Amino acid sequence: MSALSAPLPFSDRERLLAFSFATADLLLEVDHELKVAFASGAVRTLTGFADTEIIGKALMSLLAQGDRTLVTMLLGRLGPDARLEPVLVSLMAKSGPVAVMLAGCRIDAGVPRFFLTIAKARPGMIPERRDSATGLLETADFASTVSAQSAQARKIGADVNMTMVELDKLDQFGARTGKAGVDRLMGELGATLRSLSVGGQTAGRLSSDRFGILHGSSVSPAAIRERVVALGREIDPQADLGVKEKSMSLNGPDIKDEDAARVVMFAVRSFADKGIEHFVGGKLSNSMETLVQDTVARIEAVKKTLADRNIAVALQKIVGIGDRKVHHFEALCRTMDSDSPAAMIGFAEQVGLAGDIDLLVCGKVIDILADASRKGIKPEIAVNMSAASLESDIFISAFRALVAGHAALRPQILIEVTESAQIKDLSVANNILQQFRRDGHRVCLDDFGAGAAALPYIQALTVDYVKIDGAYVRRMMDDQRDTAILRAIVGLCRDLKMGTIAEMIETEPQAKRLEQLGVEFGQGYLFGRPVVDNPLEGLKPAAPQINARRKGFVDSWG
Numbered sequence: 001m002s003a004l005s006a007p008l009p010f011s012d013r014e015r016l017l018a019f020s021f022a023t024a025d026l027l028l029e030v031d032h033e034l035k036v037a038f039a040s041g042a043v044r045t046l047t048g049f050a051d052t053e054i055i056g057k058a059l060m061s062l063l064a065q066g067d068r069t070l071v072t073m074l075l076g077r078l079g080p081d082a083r084l085e086p087v088l089v090s091l092m093a094k095s096g097p098v099a100v101m102l103a104g105c106r107i108d109a110g111v112p113r114f115f116l117t118i119a120k121a122r123p124g125m126i127p128e129r130r131d132s133a134t135g136l137l138e139t140a141d142f143a144s145t146v147s148a149q150s151a152q153a154r155k156i157g158a159d160v161n162m163t164m165v166e167l168d169k170l171d172q173f174g175a176r177t178g179k180a181g182v183d184r185l186m187g188e189l190g191a192t193l194r195s196l197s198v199g200g201q202t203a204g205r206l207s208s209d210r211f212g213i214l215h216g217s218s219v220s221p222a223a224i225r226e227r228v229v230a231l232g233r234e235i236d237p238q239a240d241l242g243v244k245e246k247s248m249s250l251n252g253p254d255i256k257d258e259d260a261a262r263v264v265m266f267a268v269r270s271f272a273d274k275g276i277e278h279f280v281g282g283k284l285s286n287s288m289e290t291l292v293q294d295t296v297a298r299i300e301a302v303k304k305t306l307a308d309r310n311i312a313v314a315l316q317k318i319v320g321i322g323d324r325k326v327h328h329f330e331a332l333c334r335t336m337d338s339d340s341p342a343a344m345i346g347f348a349e350q351v352g353l354a355g356d357i358d359l360l361v362c363g364k365v366i367d368i369l370a371d372a373s374r375k376g377i378k379p380e381i382a383v384n385m386s387a388a389s390l391e392s393d394i395f396i397s398a399f400r401a402l403v404a405g406h407a408a409l410r411p412q413i414l415i416e417v418t419e420s421a422q423i424k425d426l427s428v429a430n431n432i433l434q435q436f437r438r439d440g441h442r443v444c445l446d447d448f449g450a451g452a453a454a455l456p457y458i459q460a461l462t463v464d465y466v467k468i469d470g471a472y473v474r475r476m477m478d479d480q481r482d483t484a485i486l487r488a489i490v491g492l493c494r495d496l497k498m499g500t501i502a503e504m505i506e507t508e509p510q511a512k513r514l515e516q517l518g519v520e521f522g523q524g525y526l527f528g529r530p531v532v533d534n535p536l537e538g539l540k541p542a543a544p545q546i547n548a549r550r551k552g553f554v555d556s557w558g
Helices: 014-023 044-045 065-074 138-157 170-196 221-235 257-274 276-281 288-307 341-350 354-374 393-404 406-411 424-439 455-458 470-475 480-495 506-518
Strands: 025-032 037-040 083-093 096-109 109-119 160-167 203-205 210-218 243-248 313-320 328-333 383-387 415-418 442-448 465-468 499-502
Touching: 025 044, 025 393, 037 044, 037 506, 044 065, 044 083, 044 313, 065 083, 109 276, 138 160, 138 203, 138 257, 160 170, 160 257, 170 203, 170 221, 210 276, 221 243, 243 276, 243 328, 257 288, 288 341, 313 393, 313 470, 328 354, 341 354, 354 383, 354 393, 354 406, 354 415, 383 406, 393 406, 406 415, 415 424, 424 442, 442 455, 465 470, 465 480, 470 480, 470 499, 480 499, 480 506
Parallel strands: 328 383, 383 415, 415 442, 442 465, 465 499
Antiparallel strands: 025 037, 025 109, 083 096, 096 109, 160 210, 160 243, 203 210, 313 328
């Protein structure tokens, strides 16, 4: 026997430890009371405790609060000689939480013992955002995680399903149990769905009462529903959550991963927006095959529209409310066929094609500006940039490369940030916006005051203009509260040296009230409808003087 093939002088225990550490950073043996009986490896690095300090500690005390119920459920359901598949959890080290993959097995020798391996999670494994009440993924991260997991499952022939759960009577449940009851339900529901999901992390909270889970064929949709019903009855035996569930298989069709991902994204977002009835009674079927037929056909139609550049750009005036002079125009997308542009854009956003539309419209706006420049006219036009586009490195590079070929036009291209509530990292988004401003563009935050697009966003994002949500304009003539809010918004923007634009102005009394409140610019049918043909007609061939107050803005797509 050669020296290379001779057995090394290691004991069986040493070999087993070596094999374990090949895939893990920390080994734990946990007794039937879920207390640590043995620890080896990066104990101090991952927990902050010395090897001797961790012995006897409750396993749950080492875990983040939101993961304790999950791990308790997983170990409680683990049978003799059964394996615990890897699940993403957080250890609570003295220095803060550490994301890890927890796996292991149960071996009974009179009493059950759990042998756990813990490996520090790689960055790609860690979801970006979780709902604080449930620990579940938020909608966008759930859709992307399910897309990736289902693509992997298709490659290896695994059977996976996506089940949507809706609590139709959550409000009544809350009225009976109070906030404490709802909080307990959300915590236990999150742990339950995670424990049933693929990898312990493919479950999401898609709205206040809608949830999604990716699971294997061994978990039935009926079993998921029964678990949720049981959770509600544990808190209040008389309560009825009105649990509804609908499942669809993610197996079968031989389509590109890119299209499959868009199908999943569309399904998730449609359920999040419209609920279970859209799944049951609408176009979404309970099988991937029939869902694909509808969704892929729509995706291909949008792609063809983009490839053929088969859209038009309509321009709508934004004027000074006092003098009615044109300040700039808003670029609005119009399709060449009979389909509603709002429906097409909405679908494109759901399947991840919004950036392609943003770029196409920007290219057409550049064409309009270049043609106007040859005539001695220098209008300013606002283009949309959705939150999804703003967070795409590919889109940002493509946009800057597109505009770089027309550098002289940059001051005339305004950028409006839409769907700001969907921005995941405000700090990163602000860095990109400041780069745009350094490039010569001016920036506006759309729909200010609507939903989450309010104070935290104004605090985090330095912009030149804000567009006040049209709902305030519609209601202010009859609601003094809305008038007071408008006055406060205008004052805040004035103090922050940001210009203000009000949208959806349709009557002279509305315009007069806004002018009295100090709003500088306005948009709406009162000043002009969107125009496709000759939208710049009437502008004089003289470059406008941009005064210091006109620092910039960006308009919405309407």
